[in-house]
Every structure is written in C-alpha cells, then in structure tokens.
Amino acid sequence: MRSHGVRNFPDPGTPGFKAEFATPSPAFSSTARICSRLVPGVAPSGPSQSAQHSQAQIAAMLAFARCVRGHGFPNFPDPTSSGAVTHQMVASAGINLHQPAVLQAGDACVSVTHGVITKAAVARFVAGQ
Numbered sequence: 614m615r616s617h618g619v620r621n622f623p624d625p626g627t628p629g630f631k632a633e634f635a636t637p638s639p640a641f642s643s644t645a646r647i648c649s650r651l652v653p654g655v656a657p658s659g660p661s662q663s664a665q666h667s668q669a670q671i672a673a674m675l676a677f678a679r680c681v682r683g684h685g686f687p688n689f690p691d692p693t694s695s696g697a698v699t700h701q702m703v704a705s706a707g708i709n710l711h712q713p714a715v716l717q718a719g720d721a722c723v724s725v726t727h728g729v730i731t732k733a734a735v736a737r738f739v740a741g742q
Contacts, residue, residue, distance in 0.1 A: 680722035
C-alpha cells in the first residue's frame with residue numbers, strides 16, 4: 614500500500630489495524646484492489662468496507678482462542694462476530710495480561726492461525742500496544 618502511494622499505512626497486526634476504512638479515497642480503493650492479492654483472506658475487491666474480518670480470519674482467531682483456553686486460560690474469550698478481542702474482554706474473563714504464562718500460551722498458539730496472528734502481534738497485545 615505504501616509503495617503505491619498510501620502514506621502512513623499501518624502494518625497489519627498493529628493495535629488498531631483493521632482492513633477497513635470509513636471513507637477511502639478513490640486512489641486508496643484502487644491501491645487496495647491491487648494489493649489485496651498479497652493478503653490471505655482478503656477478497657480481490659479490496660479490504661472490506663465493514664468492520665468484519667474475513668471468515669478465514671475469524672476462524673483462525675477462534676482456533677487461537679480455543680488453543681489459549683487449552684493452554685491454561687479456560688476463560689479466554691472468543692472473538693466478537695467482527696473478529697475482535699479487546700483488552701477489556703480479556704480482563705473481564707479474569708485474565709491478567711501481565712502473567713508470563715499469557716504470553717507463553719499466546720506464543721504456543723500462533724501456529725493454529727496460519728499467519729493471521731503472529732508472535733509479534735501477541736507480544737504487542739500483551740504489552741498493551
């Protein structure tokens with residue numbers, strides 16, 4: 614996206630990154646169509662205009678949540694229907710993100726997401742970024 618003129622486009626996996634934008638410009642939409650083939654789970658028409666993640670991404674996030682539950686955090690929440698897991702959801706489940714075991718469980722479970730969630734993304738989430 615940046616190499617096609619969309620400056621300050623965030624890296625995927627950064628907190629707050631979503632593959633949708635409220636009012637994309639025509640240039641953004643065109644670039645998104647060009648670049649969408651590079652992103653697994655994104656339709657060729659470009660990023661969704663809604664707050665929904667693709668079904669593949671949501672399935673990967675559900676698998677991650679199941680895996681984390683199996684690694685000692687039985688209350689770890691499933692993502693919302695839009696694919697989000699927030700710090701508030703995790704805290705409401707009684708999970709303290711500052712426990713080293715949370716990062717260990719997350720790291721152990723990234724493989725079930727087939728690249729949708731990375732160890733770096735888990736570390737940023739746990740760090741509150």
